[in-house]
Amino acid sequence: MITAKSEKIAVIGAGIIGTMTAWQLTTRGFDVTVFDQWNSPNDRGASAGESRIFRTIYKEGPEYVPILRKSFDKWQELQTNQNTSVLTMCGGLMIGHPDIEDVAAVIDCAQAADLDHEVLSQTEMAKRYPQFGLDSDEVGVFDPVAGVFRPEAAVLAARKEAERLGANFKAYTRVLNIRSLSHSVMVDTADGAYAFDKIVVSTGPWVNELTEFDSSTVEALRLVAMWFPAKDVALHTPEHMPISIRRHPEGGFSCFPALDGLGIKILPHHLAWKTLDSVDDLPRFIENEVVQSTEHAVACLMPGVDPIPYRVSTWTEGFTVDGAPIVGPSSADSRIVLAVGMSGQGFKFSPMMGSIVSDFVETGSSSDAIAIMDSQRFDRSSS
Numbered sequence: 001m002i003t004a005k006s007e008k009i010a011v012i013g014a015g016i017i018g019t020m021t022a023w024q025l026t027t028r029g030f031d032v033t034v035f036d037q038w039n040s041p042n043d044r045g046a047s048a049g050e051s052r053i054f055r056t057i058y059k060e061g062p063e064y065v066p067i068l069r070k071s072f073d074k075w076q077e078l079q080t081n082q083n084t085s086v087l088t089m090c091g092g093l094m095i096g097h098p099d100i101e102d103v104a105a106v107i108d109c110a111q112a113a114d115l116d117h118e119v120l121s122q123t124e125m126a127k128r129y130p131q132f133g134l135d136s137d138e139v140g141v142f143d144p145v146a147g148v149f150r151p152e153a154a155v156l157a158a159r160k161e162a163e164r165l166g167a168n169f170k171a172y173t174r175v176l177n178i179r180s181l182s183h184s185v186m187v188d189t190a191d192g193a194y195a196f197d198k199i200v201v202s203t204g205p206w207v208n209e210l211t212e213f214d215s216s217t218v219e220a221l222r223l224v225a226m227w228f229p230a231k232d233v234a235l236h237t238p239e240h241m242p243i244s245i246r247r248h249p250e251g252g253f254s255c256f257p258a259l260d261g262l263g264i265k266i267l268p269h270h271l272a273w274k275t276l277d278s279v280d281d282l283p284r285f286i287e288n289e290v291v292q293s294t295e296h297a298v299a300c301l302m303p304g305v306d307p308i309p310y311r312v313s314t315w316t317e318g319f320t321v322d323g324a325p326i327v328g329p330s331s332a333d334s335r336i337v338l339a340v341g342m343s344g345q346g347f348k349f350s351p352m353m354g355s356i357v358s359d360f361v362e363t364g365s366s367s368d369a370i371a372i373m374d375s376q377r378f379d380r381s382s383s
Contacts, residue, residue, distance in 0.1 A: 020351050052151045
């Protein structure tokens with residue numbers, strides 16, 4: 001039985017962070033209203049792309065592992081509650097020379113956090129996972145607790161669960177401004193003003209429109225993905241092919257198994273992601289050189305696919321200058337809680353982002369928060 005609270009909470013932005021936060025807030029009895037300038041899910045912001053990675057052995061550092069483990073449990077809870085499947089566990093690989101920074105970081109994380117893993121030689125990889133082409137001195141670090149998301153379905157599941165528990169979603173309602181008053185925090189929209197006790201900002205790449213940050217702290221970047229046809233589709237499905245992150249002189253990318261019955265998705269990392277002055281001006285046509293460079297990397301490193309993409313897609317994300325999310329109270333007003341700048345990481349641990357944000361809303365602190373995400377670390381007034 002959920003005990004209702006009198007506090008009214010606004011969540012601005014209904015991507016995966018916003019919908020997970022709405023879910024976690026409603027489980028605690030808060031009166032939650034969620035605003036989004038479009039509907040949710042959509043293909044505009046950071047929760048697009050048709051597939052995302054879950055991994056536990058984290059190259060970004062072992063301090064994230066407890067959040068990832070707890071997030072995995074909450075993903076299972078969401079799927080059970082909504083009687084749906086949004087995460088397929090298929091294992092994961094970090095592939096490259098063992099001296100490359102990201103490969104070494106994965107091994108270090110696995111050892112520091114005492115996580116189950118295997119370091120597979122080129123010969124072992126060729127036997128177990130012939131989908132990947134490795135040089136003789138490269139390895140594949142296998143993470144058994146990894147998988148692939150269907151992100152749009154995940155956003156919808158989190159939204160439906162929040163709505164089931166009482167959350168109100170206001171689609172196609174763009175928030176124009178936030179005003180701090182002594183007795184409330186106001187949300188101004190084209191449809192009118194709304195008063196709340198507290199506000200959560202989870203606006204993804206639109207972070208700088210409603211917060212104290214600007215592009216010197218959080219940049220909106222364009223991400224590009226391409227889908228390549230598999231020669232043997234069955235060999236490239238999640239049942240037979242793990243998700244992977246590749247590091248090689250010919251190119252770096254994330255690789256996702258076939259979910260559409262045709263081919264794999266490649267998200268290139270070796271090319272600079274385009275900075276956007278305005279997220280609303282996201283260019284949908286991708287430069288030839290971006291496609292050609294990715295084709296070359298695929299031709300060299302993915303022997304089981306045709307290196308000609310049948311589809312190209314793009315979306316946006318907000319990246320902080322230090323690559324870590326911003327989670328916690330705003331320095332401008334502690335009644336405004338930030339969950340922004342996810343820097344390409346947020347999807348996998350979004351259930352715990354929702355839980356941590358709910359802690360801040362409820363008590364002003366969270367025992368699950370980690371220092372690297374501190375929302376005050378960019379506070380210019382203290383510098």
